[in-house]
Every structure is written in structure tokens, then in C-alpha cells.
Amino acid sequence: MRLIAFGDSLVAGAGDPDHLGWVGRAVAGRRAITLYNMGVRRETSADIATRWRAEALPRMADDEPMRIVFSFGANDCHPVGGAPRLGQAESLKNAQAMLSAAAVLCPVLLVGPPPMADPGVSARLEGLNENLKMLASRLKVPFIDVFQPLMADGLWRAEAIAWDGAHPGAGGYQRMADLVSAHPAWRSFTLAGEDSST
Template identity: 80%
Template structure:
């Protein structure tokens, strides 16, 4: 199977000393899956929407099962010049376009955004997470909500604050990987069940 992961620095695994992030950790030991980690630091949903098709096209194959997973939102919620970098309406429009178009190519999934160390960003993210969850349900796209469990996770928060306020270390990414990997939708998506 080929799995293409699109997103921001959380997908890229910024801050992980092992350079695995959550996506590398959740697939650890799954030699039958070729991972294309296309997370880009500071990318918003608009940036991902502009690049994902071309990047996916170069990796698509009819020789083996394909999967596309999206995870974004934190950079959209960061303020720039006093306003979020991408409005919630803009993020939802981008998400709808990406999820709809990608689902026409192969099975697609969305992993919701994790909380941030900055309380303002986190509050906007919590609201966005709920809207993304509703959108995914309407589109019949599996959605894994990691926001609340990680918000309550002391290790996630401690590692964020110890480094740059946004990205955890190896332990935090492992917690996120554990949440994703245990979810029935992930198990079905990656053909574990």
C-alpha cells in the first residue's frame, strides 16, 4: 500500500528528535506500507490545497492500494496581522475541496488538528476541529478526533511548552500515534482489520 500524508509541521513531525512524528510512529513496523510524508512546516490549508494534487499525482499507482490522509488547521488558526491566517470558512472550503477531490482517487481520511500551547490558537482550533468533524461526517470521510485527548494529556502539553510552544517531542507524538492507531477507522483504512 502507498499512503500519502498531507499536512503541516505536525504531519512532518517537527520537534521529534527521532524525525518520525505521529504518522511515522503509527506506521512503525508496517513494512507493507510505503509512506509519503508530505507535511510542510507553516503550511495552511490554502497552501496544502494548492499543492496536494500535483504531489499526489506523482505518487499514485494502480499497482497497489492507495490511501490519502490529511491533517491540518493549526497554521490556519495562528494570527497574522491581527487575524487568523485562514478564516474558518476558508479552511472548511479548502477541506471540502481536498477531501472531495481526493476521495475520487482513492480512500481518504482526515486526522483532526491537535491542540497548541497558545490558548488563543487552541480555542480557535477547538472550534475548527468540531467543524471539520461535522464536514467529514457529511462527506462520509473517516475523521479521527485527537484534540480533546491531547488537550487533557499532560505529556503533550509539557513537551510543547518545553520546546517551542507548538510541537511536542517523541513522547507527545507517540501519544498522538497511539490515539490514531487504536481508532477503528485507522485500522480499516490501513487494512489492519
Template identity: 70%
Template sequence: MRLLAFGESFVAGAGDPDHLGWVGRALRGRRAVTLYNLGIRGATTTKLAGLWRGEAQARLSDEEPCRIVFSFGVNDTWEEAGAARVAPAQSLLNARAMLSEAGALCPVLLVGPPPVPDAGRQARIAALNENLRQLCASLQVPFIDVFQPLAADGPWIAEAAAWDGAHPGAEGYQRMAELVAAHPAWRSLTLAD
């Protein structure tokens, strides 16, 4: 099976000394899965919406099952000149377009945005997370909420605060991987037992 993972630096595993991130850890031991980690540091939903399809078409195959997982939104909430990099309404439009178009190609899943140790951004990420959850429900796309458990998680927040203020280390990514891997939607998407 081919799994294409699109998103921002959390998908890429920025800050992970083992260079596995949560995606690599969630798939640990799954030799039958070919992972294409297409996480891009600094990518917003607007950037991802403009490039995911071309990247996916180069990797999708009729010879084996393909799946797409998205995880995005944190970069949209960064404020520049007093406004979010991507307005919340535009984030949802971008998400709707990506999830709808990808869902027409193969099964798709959205992993919600993780928290960062900044109270102001936490509120914006929490609001986006809830809006993404509702969007997924309306589109009938599986959604995994990692925001709430990781916001209360000591290692995630401590590692992110200690490194660059956003990205955890190995223990934080392991915690996110455990949350994702334990979710029925992930097991269903990746054909796990």
C-alpha cells in the first residue's frame, strides 16, 4: 500500500532527532506500507492546496492501494502584521477543496493540528481544530483530534518550548504517533489489524 502524507513541518517531523516524526512512528513495523512523507516546513493550507494534487498524481498507482493523509493548520494561525497568515474562512475553503478532491481519488484522512506552547496561538489552533472537525463530519472524512490530548501532554509542550517554541522532539512525536496509531480511522486507512 502507498500512503501519501501531506502537511506542514509536523508531518515532516521537524525537531525530531530520529527524523521519523509522528508519521514514521505511527507506521513503525509496517513494511508493506510505502510512505511518501510530503510534509513541508512553513506550508500553509493555501500552499498545500496549490501543490498536493501534482505531487499525489506522481505517486498514485493502479497497481496497489493508495491512501492520503493530511495534517495542517498550525502555519495558517501564525500572525503577520496583526492578522493570521491565512484567514480562518480561507483555511476551511482550502481544507474542503483538498479533502474533497483527494477523496475522489482514494481514501483520505485528516489529522488535526497539534498545539504549540503559546497561549495566543493555542486559542486560534483550538478554534481551527474544531472547525476542521465539523468540516470533516460534513464531508464524511475521518478526523483524528490530537490537539486536546497533546495540549495537556507534558512531553509535547515541554519539548516544543525547549527547542523552537513549536516542534517537539522524539518523545513528543512518539506521543502523537501513539494517539494516531490507536485511532480506528488510522487503522482502517492503513489496513492495520
């Protein structure tokens, strides 16, 4: 199975000394899955919406199961000049466009954004997370909420504060990977990968 992950630096795994991030850790040990990590630092949902299709199509194959996972929001909510880079309405519009178009190509899954060390950004992310959850439900796209568990756990935020204020280390990414990989939606989403030997 081929799994394509689109998102920002948190998908890319910035700050992880092992360079796996949560996506690499969530599929660790599953040799039948070919992972394409397409996370790009500083990108908003608008940036991802512009590029995802052109980057997905060359990585897709007719003879293998395909999956696309999206995760974004931190840069949308990050302030520039006192205001978030993107308003929630624009973030949701971008999300709907990406999820709807990608679902035509193959099964799609959305992982909500993790919390940030900055309380103001985290508050905006919490609201966006809830709206993304409702949007995914309307579109019948599986959604994995990691915001509240990571906020309650505290390790993600502590590691982010210890480094650059935004990105955790190996421990935080492992906690997020554990949340994602244990979720029934992820297990069913990636199950086809266990049936492929190519």
C-alpha cells in the first residue's frame, strides 16, 4: 500500500532527532506500507491545497491500494501582525476542497492539529480542531482528534517549550503516533497495507 501524508512541519517531523515524526512512527514496522511524507514547514492549509494534487498523482499506482492522510492547522492559526495567518472560514474552505477532491482518488483520513505551547495559538487551534471534526463528519471522512489527549498529557508541550516553542522531540511525536496508530479509524484505513507484499 502507498500512503501519502500531506501537511506542515508537524507532519514532516521537524524537531524529531530520529527524523520520523508521528507519521513515520505510526507506520513503523509495517513493511508493506510505502510512506511518502509530504510535510512542508510553515505551510498553511492554503499552501497545501495548492500543491497536494500535483504531488499525489505521480505517487499513485493502479495496482496498489492508495491512501491519503492530511493534517494541518498550526500555521493557519499562527499570528502574523497580531492576526492568524488564515481565518477559520478559509481554513475550513481549504479543508473541504482537499478532502472532497482527494476522496475521489482514494480513501482519505484527517488527523486534527496538535496543541501549541503558545496559549493563544492553542486556543485558536482548539476551535479549528472542533470545526474540522464536524466538517469531516459531514464529508464522511475519518477524523482522529489528538488535540485534547496531547494537551492533557503535557509531554508534547513540554518538549516544544524546551526546543523552539512549536515542535516536540521524539517523545512527543511518539505520543502522537501512539494515539493515531491505536485509533480504530487508522487501523481500518491502513489495513489494506497488510494484504500487500509489493
